[in-house]
Amino acid sequence: MAMQQTGSQPPRRRRATGTGTxxxxxxxxxxxxxxxxxxxxxxxxxxxxxxANTMVQMMSR
Structure with missing residues (x-):
């Protein structure tokens, strides 16, 4: 059987919130x-x- 579109949004998946960031x-x-x-x-x-070599040479002058 086909799914019907009722106009409501499908449920969103929620990310598991463990310890935070x-x-x-x-x-x-x-x-x-x-x-x-x-x-x-x-x-x-x-x-x-x-x-880096170029910068070292410039700084040593």
């Missing part, structure tokens, strides 16, 4: 490996090292 260190532990992988995959490490 996530600890920022947990979010950092999740995000840093992904950021490191993307930087390595797209050559970001080389660019970072090049810019």
């Amino acid at each position: 996530r600890n920022p260190l947990v979010a950092l532990a999740i995000a840093l490996p992904v950021a490191a992988l993307l930087a390595y995959a797209f050559g970001g490490w080389h660019q970072f090292a090049l810019q």
Whole structure:
């Protein structure tokens, strides 16, 4: 049997509210490996090292 549209909105799923918000260190532990992988995959490490080297040279003058 087909479901009928009655005009009312379907019930929304509610997110389970455990302890509240996530600890920022947990979010950092999740995000840093992904950021490191993307930087390595797209050559970001080389660019970072090049810019850091340039800044050190400018500051040492």
